[in-house]
Amino acid sequence: MNSDTVSSAVIKRFLRRYIGTIVAVAFLGALVAMIYAWMATSIYSAKAQILIESRLPQALREQLGEAGIALDSPAIESQIALLRSGKIASDVIAKLDLEKDAEFGGQSVNKGWLRSITAWRARPVVEKTSGNTIALHEAAVASLQSQIDIRRYGLSYVLDVAVSSRDPEKSAKIVNALTDAYMADQLNLKIDAARQASDWREEQIVRLRTQMNKASRAVQEYKARRDYRLPPKIEEASHQGVNPSILQSDAGKEVGSGRRDAVSLEELEVSASAYRKIYENNLQAHADAVLRQTLQFTNARVITPASTPLTPTFPRSRILAIVGALVGGMLGLGVCVIRHIFDETIKTAAEVELTDTIELIGNIPAIELTRPLVRHVMINRPHLTNQTMPMSVLKYTPLVAQSNVCRSLHELLKPLNLYRQTSSGTIIGLTAIGTSAARSMIAGGIAGAASHSGKRVLLVDLDLANRTISRLLKPDATGGIFEVLNNSSNIDDAVISGDWRAADILPASANTVKAGEQFANVDSTLSAVIAKLKNRYDLIIADLPNATDARNELMTLAPLMDEVVCIIECGVATPESLKRSLKIVRSAGVEPFGAIIYASDDVSI
Structure with a gap:
């Protein structure tokens, strides 16, 4: 008899000898799982879907193809982190007043009577924070964040947003409030960015207006100081007893001074014209920005709002029974292996x-x-x-x-x-x-x-x-x-x-x-x-x-x-x-x- 036949016989004999124990423990595991499923508190999970618009230009997306989705993955992960963030959760808690809710107000969700054994560990924390509004709010935020489940739908730009709760209607309200808070946060972010840009441009316009007015005033002042009278002729000056050489020298000075003044006036006029154009361009850009600020929209939209779930997501009796039977069977097999190892019988x-x-x-x-x-x-x-x-x-x-x-x-x-x-x-x-x-x-x-x-x-x-x-x-x-x-x-x-x-x-x-x-x-x-x-x-x-x-x-x-x-x-x-x-x-x-x-x-x- 070869080793393979002996090995097969040993395994077959082992299973035949201990099959009753393995089946009994597996049945016991399934029974315990069914009892737990029967006594556990039902948990409902409502789900909504959000579509995230790609940040890449259309031409680049067409050129990259599927590689563009990989490039957008960090951006999508960032949006998932934002949906799970404490700010969004805090907005939802404030909107639905979840701090007063026993399920989220600093208390963890109890999914069954088995967890009540360890529930006493959380009670001292709640008692210590009962008089502290900030601590209670943080506890509620942490409790809500633990119930939020966000998953990307394949390699698409669609996100499945789900929230678990003991009340099916409450879970749907929380999901819708969560998506609304996210959309509002995205819109406020763009509005704030546009407002900051508008404020900065207003400051620039004020500065440019001052500089433009200063340049225009310099031109006007220069022109006001200019003497536009003609100098007297030499023949007339000689009859009046004026030395002609003096007139020639003064005329030369005036000519040289006029040339220098003409160059300065030109520079002042060019500077004033440039400031005026810059000011007009910024004024037009500011007007456009103010118009766009009133027409802001987000790069995400809700494609499927949450509805009240009809069946609980936990506990699932069939799955729990299968898992219980598998765990029980593995436990029974382990016990039988140990018994077999230490079995001294022939x-x-x-x-x-x-x-x-x-x-x-x-x-x-x-x-x-x-x-x-x-x-x-x-x-x-x-x-x-x-x-x-x-x-x-x-x-x-x-x-x-x-x-x-x-x-x-x-x-x-x-x-x-x-x-x-x-x-x-x-x-x-x-x-x-x-x-x-x-x-x-x-x-x-x-x-x-x-x-x-x-x-x-x-x-x-x-x-x-x-x-x-x-x-x-x-x-x-x-x-x-x-x-x-x-x-x-x-x-x-x-x-x-x-x-x-x-x-x-x-x-x-x-x-x-x-x-x-x-x-x-x-x-x-x-x-x-x-x-x-x-x-x-x-x-x-x-x-x-x-x-x-x-x-x-x-x-x-x-x-x-x-x-x-x-x-x-x-x-x-x-x-x-x-x-x-x-x-x-x-x-x-x-x-x-x-x-x-x-x-x-x-x-x-």
Whole structure:
């Protein structure tokens, strides 16, 4: 058998062994989740959608394509942060007066009775801030911010804005107030920017007006100081007794001064004209800005306002049940893994060989209780339990004739030498290190398999305390081996012919026999009965009590057997219990013929 097959068998056996625990814990987790969902406070979430206009120019967006959306991502994230900001939340709280609301007024939203266990931790904070308006407002802002959920719709410019609340109408009002506050904030931001620009331009206009007036005044003052009279001629001056050289020199000075004054006047006029143009341009720009200020609009708009939600978003019973079942299943699996790691019971044949030198003559897999098989058995034997089910399953031969269990039982006939011809019958006793149900099941299986080979087979129930075979196969028996030994019944009346797969059955007793009264003072009688039965049957399968349960009875019965076979039930038997049971059998002077492993990890089911 390769490692993959062994690994698969081990996993399959592990799941079969612990599937009940895993399913039970998973069911418990789902049940706890359903109880929590039933008792938790319902939370409603209203949602609105906002479209953010791109800040990139249209031509650039067309050129960049999808890359333009990536460039706009920081801007969109900035708008998301603005929607979550304390300023917007503060405006919403002031508008809806949420400070007086028990849900947001400094108290956290309690989503169920489980959170009430930790609610006392928040109460001291509320008490300390009850007299402080600012602290209460900050607590309300923090509480509202924790209930706001904003997500981008894919890679678009659409934002989904949602707010959770215990009241569906309140959640819709808060979402609409939140979007209104955001739109108002965006509009006020633009109005403030335009107003600041307008104020700055007004200051510039005042300064330019002053400079323009100053330049114009300088031109006027200069022109007012100018002497526009013509100088006298030289001939007339000579007749009047004025020196002509003096007039020529004065004329030269006036000409030079006139040239310099002409240049200064031109500069003054150019400066005044420039200031006038700048002033007129700024005055026109200011008028346009004032006009635009009255026509401001935002770069965002609400495309879907919030409406009152009809169904709660929390708790979702189905999701909680699934999550609870998954968590419970994982927890159960973890517990089972830990149990398996620290489990000291025998699981494989190798562990038996390490414990004792007893020969292994068979390996029987656990019975696979398929749905049709279980349904068939439960209809016919509705009083059966999980411990007694395997024995009753074997009663319905057509359903399990092709199973691994039956094939393994037939293979046991060879090592038990049941095909040999003898003058008298052979009695084989089966004791177990494990449950009595597994031992009785294997005893009945061997008897049925041997009877199909043409032998006369008798199945004897010598476990007077448990009476597993008697209770399952002949619960209405009026007598058995115990009554035969006490001379209250004879063998012919006690043996039930051909009832168990062509094998006869000798029940234990009509009633449970107390410990200490089972085989007391009947050694000789029991030997005679067994000798008589061996003359009638080719094979007698005796279902013996377990060594650890009935030590004295086993030590009485074991020497009367031709062979004693030990059934080792994996998952139940431990190395210590195996050593102790074999020691009891050997102390009776009997060496076990061999051991049969049941439900080990060495075989696939």
